[in-house]
Amino acid sequence: MxxxxxxxxxxxxxxxxxxxxxxxxxxxxxxxxxxxxxxxxxxxxxxxxxxxxxxxxxxxxxxxxxxxxxxxxxxxxxxxxxxxxxxxxxxxxxxxxxxxxxxxxxxxxxxxxxxxxxxxxxxxxxxxxxxxxxxxxxxxxxxxxxxxxxxxxxxxxxxxxxxxxxxxxxxxxxxxxxxxxxxxxxxxxxxxxxxxxxxxxxxxxxxxxxxxSSTATAEAVKLTENIFRAVNIALVNELKLVYDAMGIDVWEVIDAAKTKPFGFMPFYPGPGLGGHCIPIDPFYLTWKSREYDQPTRFIELAGEINTAMPHYVVEKLAEGLDRRAGKALSRSRVLIIGLAYKKNVPDIRESPSLRLMELILERGAEVSYFDPFIPEIPRTREYGHLKGRRSIDWNSEALATFDAVLIATDHDSVDYQALANHAPLIIDTRNAIARRQIDGGTIIKA
Structure with a gap:
């Protein structure tokens, strides 16, 4: 034809x-x-x-x-x-x-x-x-x-x-x-x-x-969208470290800054990057750029900062246990709230919660999780050894058995007031407690 x-x-x-x-x-x-x-x-x-x-x-x-x-x-x-x-x-x-x-x-x-x-x-x-x-x-x-x-x-x-x-x-x-x-x-x-x-x-x-104009341009559009997000998330993650050292709440800073009606777009820090795009897509461009002898310093630095966030969170957890409870992380029981990479979804692809769980286990602690969307950890490419762990039953007695609770994903359906009432120490990586104006408990933002 x-x-x-x-x-x-x-x-x-x-x-x-x-x-x-x-x-x-x-x-x-x-x-x-x-x-x-x-x-x-x-x-x-x-x-x-x-x-x-x-x-x-x-x-x-x-x-x-x-x-x-x-x-x-x-x-x-x-x-x-x-x-x-x-x-x-x-x-x-x-x-x-x-x-x-x-x-x-x-x-x-x-x-x-x-x-x-x-x-x-x-x-x-x-x-x-x-x-x-x-x-x-x-x-x-x-x-x-x-x-x-x-x-x-x-x-x-x-x-x-x-x-x-x-x-x-x-x-x-x-x-x-x-x-x-x-x-x-x-x-x-x-x-x-x-x-x-x-x-x-x-x-x-x-x-x-x-x-x-071309398929290569369309491919570049998608990478640019997610690199933009990855770099800006890395920026606020770095600001979180700097402002924390100064005794300044980065979430309060961002909330005030976003009232400016022009020239500012709010991004928020977290315990690391997750999902099927932002943790992965930037590295597709850094890999391809080597063919053209073009450095991608911004992208690679953003990747380093975001990848380091779970380590920072675990250090804040260990420090909080030592100072507030007088207990070493290696002898503690830790509950992670949220296994999904973002709130209100049953998606654990590249979730930083999995890395947090692994790091806490490596430090010798007992670790469990609660996630209303993920009753059991499925097999994953990098964290197959975590397969089969199940979400705990949510009740006040169970919450009180943990030395610390780490909020990694701020699902809306979690009862944060109950968490504040019964958990002796909360490490909040999402500003979930303060954002809901909940009183009670010992809260450390990380």
Whole structure:
């Protein structure tokens, strides 16, 4: 079939919503995206290597907070969404979105194995007239230098037989003010025809699309967003250390500073960075920048500061126990409040709470945790030895058995007044007690 006909037929199918979409990776990014595409009127087939996710979807059980059971069931019953582990069915899809993890290796280098393996799977059934979109966060050049060559091992050519694009995910777990369809979507295509198809497809799914000139630019946009946050969080974490030494409350400083109606944006300190983006994405750029002999001093310094925060918190804990209770950390029982990386979500990816737990254990203390969203620690890549630990039952008697409580995540549903009433010592890394104007107990901000 001539190239012009291939492009025209795909664009028409997208415009008429006859195109079938495939979403690879049904996690925090992929499942909400699949729902948004289905709600826009397209037929969607989801792909995942985890049979448990497929079973849950077929049973109408959503495992992602941003996707209510009712929405999932509605799309399934309407015939607009189904899920499978059979990647050969990718041949049936006209548009394929790749939403797989892009973690770091132990040496903090990019791990693109999930993207590469997915592209190899796609290449096995790639056919003329498909649009392949990478949504996974990565360094500039990945779509052009990694994704395209793997797909072209099929002997089909990008821009002639199939089309290629990049559109970074912008999910924010726990944020009820936005959903996938209402967050502006940055898009880029590999060539003018791919760009036109990207605009037609995502323009039908989300309220606002933001086209940029190249896939590398779109990849850089996502990194810039998260580097901005990582650097500013590192700045307030460093200010926390400086102001603490001066006897100044950094949270009070920030609350006062943010009353300025221009020129200031509030960021808040914490016990370290967590989540699927901020602790990881900056290092994708620092790694790529070495190819161009360009230093990334700001980014690397921010990483050092944020990575050091759990150590600082544990030192404040040990100091508080020694001064307030006359007890060594090695002989103490410590309760961590919050295992999730941010409040009000059941997400422990890169959570600093896991590192805090590990450091406290290394110091010889007994440590437990309470998290209403995470009843049991699942297996993780770096903290497999913590798997199986369970959240304690919440009651005054249990709270009183601990020598210190460390607030690592400030879930709204926690009874902080009960905590202040029964815990002999509280190390508060989130300003949770003072923010709620709770009296009682010995509170140390860290």
């Amino acid at each position: 001539p190239h012009a006909r291939i492009a025209a037929d795909l664009l028409t199918a997208i415009t008429d919503k006859r195109a079938k979409a495939g979403v690879i990776g049904l996690g925090y990014v992929g499942l909400p995206l699949a729902m948004s595409i289905a709600k826009a009127g397209f037929s969607v087939l989801g792909f995942d290597i985890d049979p448990g996710k497929i079973d849950a979807i077929e049973e109408g059980r959503s495992y992602i907070e941003a996707v209510p059971d009712a929405v999932l069931n509605e799309m399934v019953k309407a015939g607009r969404f189904a899920a499978t582990t059979d990647f050969l069915q990718l041949a049936d899809c006209d548009v394929i979105a790749i939403c797989v993890p892009t973690p770091l290796t132990k040496h903090r280098d990019p791990d693109l194995s999930f993207v590469e393996n997915t592209c190899r799977q796609i290449s096995k059934s790639l056919r003329p007239g498909q649009l392949i979109v990478l949504e996974s966060t990565t360094y500039p050049g990945t779509t052009e230098d990694i994704v395209k060559p793997i797909l072209e091992t099929s002997e089909l050519k990008a821009g002639r037989d199939f089309f290629l694009g990049f559109s970074p995910e912008r999910e924010d777990p726990g944020n009820r003010d936005f959903e996938t369809s209402t967050i502006p979507k940055v898009i880029a295509g590999d060539g003018p025809e791919a760009s036109q198809m990207m605009q037609a497809f995502y323009g039908s799914v989300v309220k606002t699309v933001v086209p940029v």
